[in-house]
Amino acid sequence: MKYMPFTWLNTAGITSHHMNKYKFWSLKVAYSLLLLVVIVCSSMTNPPDAHLRRADKAYANADFAEAAEYYQKVLEKDPKNIQALYRLGISWLELRDPRKAKLCLQKVYELDPRFGEKVIVNLAEALHQNYEFEEAKKYYQQEIYSTGRADWNYVEVIRKRIDECNAGIALLAQPSVAQVVNLGATVNSKDVEFVPVLTANDTVLLFTSHQAPEGPEKICISRKKDNKWQKSIEYLPADDKKLGHAIVTVSPNGALLYTYNAAVGLRSYDQTKGSWVNPKPMPIPLSQLANETSVHITEDGTFAFFSSDRPGGFGGLDLYVSQRFPDGTWSAAINLGASINTAHDEDAAFVDSKTKTLYFSSRGHNTMGGFDIFKSVMKDGGFQPAQNVGYPINSPHDDLYFTLDCNRTSAFFSSDRPGGMGALDIYQIVLLEK
Structure with missing residues (x-):
């Protein structure tokens, strides 16, 4: 039920209630490996300084706040460092600042068009998250053209993103509710x-x-x-402190409290003298060896x-x-x-x-x-x-x-x-x- 980062990489199929977020992280692995080759080749001629090493370590550990801090320091000395610009853009996406992500990724695209081709979908996502739906659609479409029929499933994911942009345009045109x-x-x-x-x-x-x-x-x-x-x-301590548990709901009469735990699924607690006791699994068919x-x-x-x-x-x-x-x-x-x-x-x-x-x-x-x-x-x-x-x-x-x-x-x-x-x-x- 834990909420995970990388929300911009989601595809069909989610989370747990609690959020096993489905991402198209796996679809990006191939691109990341290719980018890594470029980065490694570049670093052989331009050894990274301490800031870049620290930024890369934070990025690898998904500490995007620290990564962003140190990539910005790298760019103060070297404004055209493609690696730092790209990863700073991704870090801003993870930190839910699509405006800053867009600026970084656009610059990557302008400075090195060949490298920029690998980040088109990231730029599209930054525009999408920033409510710039029409512009995002252009880059999503460009991603489809560059992918062709080589990966039909991935193309379908990108087409769905275009549909989402169209929905966003229509929904924003309606009166605020x-x-x-x-x-x-x-x-x-x-x-x-x-x-x-x-x-x-x-x-x-x-x-x-x-x-x-x-x-x-x-x-x-x-x-x-x-x-x-x-x-x-x-409010309610978990039996397993390392894993914890999440609330789902409380019964209308207030007598039962329902929780979710990834290891045991849905459970109910009884209220006795102001305390929640006697946790037990939900009965079939509410719990049926599935998620x-x-x-x-x-x-x-x-x-x-x-x-x-x-x-x-x-x-x-x-x-x-x-x-x-x-x-x-x-x-x-x-x-x-x-x-x-x-x-x-x-x-x-x-x-x-x-x-x-x-x-x-x-x-x-x-x-x-x-x-x-x-x-x-x-x-x-x-x-x-x-x-x-x-x-x-x-x-x-x-x-x-x-x-x-x-x-x-x-x-x-x-x-x-x-x-x-x-x-x-x-x-x-x-x-x-x-």
Whole structure:
């Protein structure tokens, strides 16, 4: 369930609920090796100085903040150092600063067109993340032309990116549907915060926090006082401190708390005298020897909506529903079908029972990039085609784990968009009156 970097390298198929992010990292390995050959040949005639050595070490260790710091020092002495420019651009992409990434990668392309051909897709991604969709499309198309039919799967990935740019253009042309506000330092940090869960009439916020990329996950709590969220603290210690665990949801009656752990999957805790005890695995079919990463229980406790990559789905993670019988057992799971699920990933369901609306996150449909939040209304016994909830809730980045407050005047979600405090932050959505 850990949130990992390299968000700009994602392809079809994701994360865990918690984020096993699918990347097209593997598709870039060949390019990276080729670039490495160029770099090694160059360094034989121009031995790297201490700053370059330190920058390269930080880059290899995925410490992109330190890498960026030292590559900039290298460029102060040698503004045309292609290696430093390229890796600085990639570091800025990883640090979610697409504007700076674009400037570096454009310069690489201008200084050395042959080398620049290898970074076209990175430049396109920087433009894409910076909402420069039309310009990004030009470079994505150029990448397709240079690839040809040699790697058809990769071409399909790039075509999807073009589709995302087209969706972004269309979504930005629509009226704004909400204001999006970062919850600030009492909840968010330089690390990762995600999966907001509201309880106690929206006065308590539970969420997951961990140090990216390998720190243990922990469940935290923040309480609202004088209409402000207070400094968060750890809420439910994990059995395995090295791995930790992440919150998924709390049952409508507050009697059960659900968590996810990569080693054991979904579990439930019982509340006894104010404490959460007796962790036990979710029953079949909510847990079925596959990757079940999230679950949402409806307000009446009757239905469970969950994500799973079990065989027989549309691709990646799909959303399923199961009905609870009076004796506490669950019915066979039903796939929610083509109106909801795609060949990509669907995750993090939330159901508003009053309006019969399903909210979820998807990499498919008309996402503008990464995960977007979608909604679908149940009508005549089935779900209507999914609709993108629009900008600025969605972005070219990952936007997911949507949850409404009791009054349905605001909502909360997680996003790794630029301008946040860390790799993934929790935001509040203030819905605008129509």
